[in-house]
Amino acid sequence: MNVLVIGNGGREHAILLALSKSKRVEKLYCMKGNAGTAEIAENVDVDYMNAEAVKAYALAHPEIDYYVVTPDDPLAIGLVDELESIGKRCFGPHKKAAVIESSKAFAKELMKKYKIPTAESQSFENYGDALEYVRKKGAPIVLKADGLALGKGVLVCETLQQAEEGLKEIMLDKAFGSAGNKIVVEEYMRGLKYNPGEEVSVLAFTDGKTIVPMITSCDHKRAYDGDKGLNTGGMGTFSPCPFWTEKLEKQVLKTIMIPTMQAMNAEGRKFKGCLYFGLMRTDSGMKVVEYNSRFGDPETQVVLPMLKTDLMDIFEAVTEERLSDVKIEWENGACVCVVLASGGYPISYAKGKEITVGDVGDAVLVHAGTAVKSGKLVTSGGRVLGVVAKGKDIEEARKKAYAAVENVSWENMHYRKDIGIKYREG
Ligand code: AMP
Numbered sequence: 045m046n047v048l049v050i051g052n053g054g055r056e057h058a059i060l061l062a063l064s065k066s067k068r069v070e071k072l073y074c075m076k077g078n079a080g081t082a083e084i085a086e087n088v089d090v091d092y093m094n095a096e097a098v099k100a101y102a103l104a105h106p107e108i109d110y111y112v113v114t115p116d117d118p119l120a121i122g123l124v125d126e127l128e129s130i131g132k133r134c135f136g137p138h139k140k141a142a143v144i145e146s147s148k149a150f151a152k153e154l155m156k157k158y159k160i161p162t163a164e165s166q167s168f169e170n171y172g173d174a175l176e177y178v179r180k181k182g183a184p185i186v187l188k189a190d191g192l193a194l195g196k197g198v199l200v201c202e203t204l205q206q207a208e209e210g211l212k213e214i215m216l217d218k219a220f221g222s223a224g225n226k227i228v229v230e231e232y233m234r235g236l237k238y239n240p241g242e243e244v245s246v247l248a249f250t251d252g253k254t255i256v257p258m259i260t261s262c263d264h265k266r267a268y269d270g271d272k273g274l275n276t277g278g279m280g281t282f283s284p285c286p287f288w289t290e291k292l293e294k295q296v297l298k299t300i301m302i303p304t305m306q307a308m309n310a311e312g313r314k315f316k317g318c319l320y321f322g323l324m325r326t327d328s329g330m331k332v333v334e335y336n337s338r339f340g341d342p343e344t345q346v347v348l349p350m351l352k353t354d355l356m357d358i359f360e361a362v363t364e365e366r367l368s369d370v371k372i373e374w375e376n377g378a379c380v381c382v383v384l385a386s387g388g389y390p391i392s393y394a395k396g397k398e399i400t401v402g403d404v405g406d407a408v409l410v411h412a413g414t415a416v417k418s419g420k421l422v423t424s425g426g427r428v429l430g431v432v433a434k435g436k437d438i439e440e441a442r443k444k445a446y447a448a449v450e451n452v453s454w455e456n457m458h459y460r461k462d463i464g465i466k467y468r469e470g
């Protein structure tokens with residue numbers, strides 16, 4: 045089979061690396077890709093947010109058998125529906141189902157209606173009503189812009205003053221554009237043992253009939269060590285989550301994952317693809333923080349290297365709604381991904397810096413914001429590379445990843461030194 049993956053980041057490179065191990069995949073393509081994807085796939089320079097352009101490309105390339113639509117924005121505009129309308133087979137949810145991520149208000153209503161555990165909340169389109177509610181509830185309180193905002197549309201407010209300012213920023217000043225036309229005001233959830241939050245990302249394959257959780261992972265979202273600084277797209281991940289147990293997985297399947305799949309079916313929005321559950325362990329049990337309609341970035345970078353089963357077999361089984369036939373197996377051990385970012389990320393940073401790479405041992409460099417210019421590997425984004433290493437446990441994987449990091453550099457490279465150190469005692 046010839047397979048095209050849509051997207052540009054580390055997550056897409058990680059998916060391509062997993063597909064490149066498939067016995068059934070002959071040639072890989074990436075739209076648009078980066079310097080890393082170019083090493084294992086043919087990069088295709090088409091704007092994937094332009095559905096007409098993607099369809100024209102697909103029609104002109106009948107040799108491509110299968111499309112993997114990965115990022116949230118093409119899913120939200122219905123790129124899977126568009127490709128299917130011209131007879132192409134895809135992995136990824138339809139537009140109707142992708143709304144579980146593209147509208148936080150929809151997701152909250154769904155959870156309320158089907159009694160899926162989550163923080164109590166109210167949605168508002170009117171600023172005055174939202175302000176009144178925020179004042180009534182007091183701080184700490186969480187504000188979420190309804191629409192897609194590059195993962196930045198959530199404000200965790202510790203004081204009422206912060207909440208009032210945040211509300212104004214989102215609803216009146218439109219800091220996140222039209223994503224802030226509607227707002228979700230949510231109760232602040234406390235972690236069971238650690239604060240802020242005790243979070244775990246559980247990605248799951250689902251064909252709408254069966255839902256199979258992958259191994260768990262944890263993301264470090266803040267820019268600096270000790271969870272300081274601004275929220276980013278993710279500065280590193282590790283797998284598995286130390287507090288996860290088989291018993292917890294059974295419970296989460298029963299109270300959250302299966303009910304979510306069934307709720308989407310009941311709403312006429314069957315979800316097929318990778319459904320991402322952002323969960324928090326709170327003093328009143330496991331609750332949903334957010335749903336994503338796609339693989340996580342950089343969670344995918346630590347989850348897929350542990351997959352033993354052929355990823356293409358799973359993708360096709362999801363498309364054909366026979367996921368229950370596939371036995372999905374994982375390696376034992378652990379995996380760590382340290383993200384190397386451009387200095388100044390997530391605010392402002394330089395691009396075009398030459399990257400030098402020495403011996404990284406058996407660690408794998410997963411590319412995100414990289415490009416090749418005049419034959420040289422250069423930075424082209426905020427998050428540039430993920431250094432991924434496996435080990436018998438998180439500590440061993442961590443050591444290998446950081447040993448490899450020592451041999452990668454460019455001017456003003458920035459990374460966190462504490463990836464993998466979190467929720468240790470379980
Ligand atoms: P989200 O984009 O919804 O995942 O939110 C970003 C981050 O904000 C989460 O990963 C949490 O750390 C935090 N957060 C979101 N909602 C809540 C909540 N209700 N209580 C506490 N922290 C939250």
Ligand code: GLY
Nearest residue numbers: 263278340341342
């Ligand atoms: N790492 C969080 C996300 O993919 O949304």
